[in-house]
Structure formats: structure tokens, C-alpha cells
Amino acid sequence: MDIPFVKSHWPRSFRGRLLLVYVAGMLLSGGLVMAAVMVLLEPFERYMLQHSVIDRAEQIAKIIRFDAAGLPLGPDRARIEDWPFASLSEEVVLRIVDPHGTAFYTTDGQRAPLAPVGSGFDPLAKGFVMEKDGVSMHAATVPLKRPGRTWYVQFAISDRIVLLMQHSIGLPALRQGIVATCLTFLVIFFITTHLTLRRVLRPLRVASRQAQRITPQSLGDRLELQDLPSELVPLVDAFNRALDRVQLGFQTQQEFLANAAHELKTPLSLIRAQVEMGGHASDNGSGSGSGQSPYLLQDIDRMARQVQQLLHLAEASEPRNYRIERCDPRSTILEASDFMDRVAERGQVQIALLFDEGVGPWHVDRGALFTLLKNLLENAIQHCPPHRTVRLQVHGRGFVVSDEGPGVAQEHLGKLFERFWRGASRRDEGAGLGLSICQEIVTAHGWTIEARNGAVGLEVRVTHASIPDPAQ
CATH class of the missing domain: 3.30.565.10 (Histidine kinase-like ATPase, C-terminal domain)
Known part of the structure; x- marks a missing residue:
């Protein structure tokens, strides 16, 4: 069954094809990354939020001040601003409790320790989800060891304030940053790829110019294999071998024509001499006699045989x-x-x-x-x-x-x-x-x-x- 011919829509330029492959690869990779982000975005955000809360609690634990009796006084105000705890007391909570869950410092006035949903205070629950006045929050508990006593720093932030910040500021900024980064990357990519491909394909342009300079008078020239990509070396090498065969055939034909001209020149000269003499000669060479000279017929027969053999050789040399x-x-x-x-x-x-x-x-x-x-x-x-x-x-x-x-x-x-x-x-x-x-x-x-x-x-x-x- 014949296979229908399908017209290719690939660019004719080798450089254009490479660029198309690069762009297609980038788009495919970008699409796969976007699909993965869409699937993993929500669990990844929860994971990152929980770890951010734990990291923040550990940072605050390092700057807690204590009084002379060893009781906590809260974070060092010179090293952390307290306006989030004052202005967003319902959204951001900081408490310092003892191993029994008794709060010695709190930013929202409540003395109960922070605990996971459905359970009591657990000093080993480093990160957990809780509710405060019906608001879901991510919280963390980190130990703070003091001489002779261990305290626990608890930090929590509501999900709604995080979502508000993400949707009002974070996501738009992220989108704008991604768009700006992609555009910048594409511009740089096309410039660098163009220059790189121009450099990489330079041996091809050199080989093309060398091929254009080959004429019947310069069949001995060959394309250089140096600096060519390894994938193109067999093609150029095959082209050089084809030139070897063409050169050999051309030389053979030139020699054939020269020899044929030389071989036909002698009988033609003899025939011309016979015609100039009137085509008559005596059999004894005296110059007297009548009748057509047998030598003229012999020369014609000899030349006809040579022409016939030349035709046979030309036919035998053609495989078709x-x-x-x-x-x-x-x-x-x-x-x-x-x-x-x-x-x-x-x-x-x-x-x-x-x-x-x-x-x-x-x-x-x-x-x-x-x-x-x-x-x-x-x-x-x-x-x-x-x-x-x-x-x-x-x-x-x-x-x-x-x-x-x-x-x-x-x-x-x-x-x-x-x-x-x-x-x-x-x-x-x-x-x-x-x-x-x-x-x-x-x-x-x-x-x-x-x-x-x-x-x-x-x-x-x-x-x-x-x-x-x-x-x-």
C-alpha cells in the first residue's frame, strides 16, 4: 500500500529546526512544571507555612528576655518589632509556658497554652494546627532551656491572614515576577542561542562555500572534515568519496575523448589524402590505373569499426x-x-x-x-x-x-x-x-x-x- 505524502512543516533552515526543537523542549518542560505546581501547590503551601511558623518560633526563642528571678519578660523589643502582636493580636499569638502549660507571657492576654485541635498541651508537638475563637491557625512549640529550667515558646499565625497576604500581595507579585523572569530569560535565550548556533554551524557554512567553489576544473578539491560535528562527518566524507568517483569518471571520459580523437585523426587524414588524390591509384603504386582505390574503402571500414566500438563502449559503460x-x-x-x-x-x-x-x-x-x-x-x-x-x-x-x-x-x-x-x-x-x-x-x-x-x-x-x- 502506498504511503500518502505528507508535506513537512519543519523549517528548511537547520538553525531554524534547532531553535524550534529548543523552544518546543522549553514549552514542554514549562508545561510539565506548571502541571506539577498546580497539583502540588496547596500541600506545598501548607508544608512551607508550617515550617515557616516553626522557624519563626525558633528565632523568637533566641531573643527572649528574662528577669532577675528567671521569669520570661517577652522578646527583646530592640531586636523584634511588637506591632504585629499589638495590632494583629487576633491573628498573631506569642506565648511562653512552662512544662505544665502555665503561661508566663502572652501577647493576647489569654493564659491557656496553645494546643492542637482536639487535644491538650503537648510540649513535644513541634508543629500543629489549632483553632482560636473559631479561626484556624498554624502553631509551633519550641523548647527554650535555661539553667535549671525549661520553657516553651509558642508562636501561632492565622491561616486567614496568610491567605490574605498571599492573594493580595504574594500571588500577584509572584505572577509578575514569573512573567518578567520568563520574558527576560526568553530574550537572553534567543540571543545566546543565535550566537551559539552561529558559532556551531560555522563549519557547515565553510563546507558549503568550499562545495560551491568545486568546478570541473577543480575536481581535486575536497571538503575539510576538521571542526565538523561528529554527526555530519559521515555525510561530508561520503560527499568527498562521491567527488572521488566523479573525478575518476571525468578523467576517464577526458582520456577517452582524447584517445578517440587521436585514433580517428589518422584514418580521417588518410581519407582526406585519398580524396585529394582523386581517389585513384594503381595497384602497383605507379599512380596510373583506374577504379576506386581499395585503400580508401579500407580506411572507411577501419574508421566505421572504430566508431562502432566507441558506441559499444559508451553503451557498456551505462548501467541503465x-x-x-x-x-x-x-x-x-x-x-x-x-x-x-x-x-x-x-x-x-x-x-x-x-x-x-x-x-x-x-x-x-x-x-x-x-x-x-x-x-x-x-x-x-x-x-x-x-x-x-x-x-x-x-x-x-x-x-x-x-x-x-x-x-x-x-x-x-x-x-x-x-x-x-x-x-x-x-x-x-x-x-x-x-x-x-x-x-x-x-x-x-x-x-x-x-x-x-x-x-x-x-x-x-x-x-x-x-x-x-x-x-x-
């Missing part, structure tokens, strides 16, 4: 021209052998075709296989002495073409498949492209081709492991 399929190769091999029998007869050479057992279907382009065999057989016939045999032996993993000629010098074996290279012992005047075409066909199939001197003559072996082996 191949139609590789699973088929029995024997019919194509027989066809190529029968076709080259006529050439072999003219050279007084025989072709021996041998099939080993287990030759099964191959994955091959039939037309390319025919051309491959024809060129290899033609090359073997050209180097085989008269009244000798060219052998084509086919096995499960390929085939071998061998002749009974003089072979090839060891230093020349590596040049056999070079374009336009011709050995000194050739009897024909070909363009030197036949084996180059074979090399292109073999490469397109993923096979290998190897030339070596056998016991007698030259052997060309074509093999590949992808060809099924019937013995397996």
Missing part, C-alpha cells in the same frame, strides 16, 4: 542499458560461438566449445553476454596462429577463453583492459577497445575478469560467486 535476468546461458554461448566460426575460418583457426557439468541458469543480460563472448573470442582468434585452436570452456561459475598464441609479456598483462591499448603482435588494425568493452560488461554484472598466461597462449577467465554453483 542492461536488463539482467535469470536465464540459461547456453543458447547465447552457442550463438556467439557460431557467429565467430566464420571469423575463425578466415584466420584458419578452430573454436572448441566445452560445457562442464552443472552449468545452470545465470543472472545475465543476454545481449551483453553475446558481446562479451564475441570480443573475447575475436581477441583470441587474432592472436592464435593458423591451424591452431581457440577454446571456450564453460563451467558453473563462469567461463575461460584461451588461445594457443605467444601469450602476453608479463609487464603488459595489466594493460590489456586499458582503452586503446594494442599489443605489438596484433594482426588486425582495431581500435584497442574490445577488451575495454569486456571490462565494462563484467563490472556491470558484478563479475571479475582476469587475464594470465597459460601453459600455451593467453587465458581470460570470467568468474563471479553470484553465479549459482550446481554442486552446492
